Amino acid sequence: MAKIKPQALLLQSKKKKGPSGIGLPTIITCNVIVILIVISLYCTYKHWQGLWYRSYKRSNQLETEFNNSEKDLESLGETKKYDLPNYVIMNTSKGIVSFELLKDSAPGIVDQFLDLCQKEYFKGVPFHHVIKNFVIQGGGGLNRMGDAEDWTLKRKSDGHLASSEKHEAFMLGTCNVKQESNEFQFLITTSPIPDLDDKLFVFGRIINGEEVIQEIEEVDTDEHYRPKSTVSIVNIILKHEL
Template identity: 30%
Template sequence: MKHLISIFLLFLSFSVFSDENPTVLMETSQGPIIIELYPTLAPKTVDNFLKYVQTDGFKQTTFHRIINNFMIQGGGFEVSGKKAVTFAAIENESRNGLSNKRGTIAMARTNNPHSATRQFFINHNDNHFLDAQDERWGYSVFGKVIKGMEVVDKIAMVKTGAGDKPIQTVIINRISAGKK
């Protein structure tokens, strides 16, 4: 009941956010997080993320990698542990002027800079070393937590085991589109 009231209040508060940028509500097992997306600065990345949102692609996925004071990574694995189905990889937009600061959301990828599909991470600290520098590609920031950073902090504190995998499963129940 407490989470339902929190979610209701967060939806009511959408009206105070920018009319220019879309927002999403990330409902997690640890509480709700509202994220503002930046389609002007990261159009391909935001479009890709919203495709997963619109198809309920993040429903019942997990934060599968958690490193306190660094980041929480999710969206790529179902609660069962099975790897989630992906759309095609997208072009890296890390040279968009956005920085991997605390509370920003960015795309996870492999060593191939243009390999991001569905996995994302929320920076738990200022991680400027993840930004594009000179000839080196970075990790594409495409939004920022605008409500619920205390939930991110709570998730970051979850105990982890091998491979930074949380011992207690942290579930992304659903991500839904907010006000545009």
């Protein structure tokens, strides 16, 4: 193999090209790509951040609306309760009896009773049970001729005739039994009757006219405590104030 002379090597080295450097266009292109990637990532982040913020804001808004609606319902309930008439003037064939309604103790029963009063449900309705030193029963629905009589017979057979302050006299109540919306049976106590605490919902008390109730209590009755002469409700007037 022939040897290359030093002069020839020098000439060959001059002919070889050095390594080519990275051009400016390449650098610019790479920078643009990096910038686009960063912008894309930033836009994606802002997009999801916006979705989360809107979802969070909507959730808070719904919670606020729900809380406000609850307050509105409570306020409406309170307004309705205090807008209802406070007093019932019952005009009977024996005279006038005034009741104060106990709205807080039995609001649902008071609502039903007032609704029926406004519909004149009790107009002309008789007192169909009169049991001395116990209750006077009126209204309609359920077993009209049975409830008070059964309670009285049980009370006498058990010997529970002693008075008690647990259940006062001259209170207005109704049976602790589900009644139809268009029916209502009421009782007026004429003496303390603790035996009926679990059978009555008390929703009113007499504030004037006890003597009328006592007069009704004195009417003659048959063996089933039914008045021999009719005693009935002429009409009922509702009032906010007396």
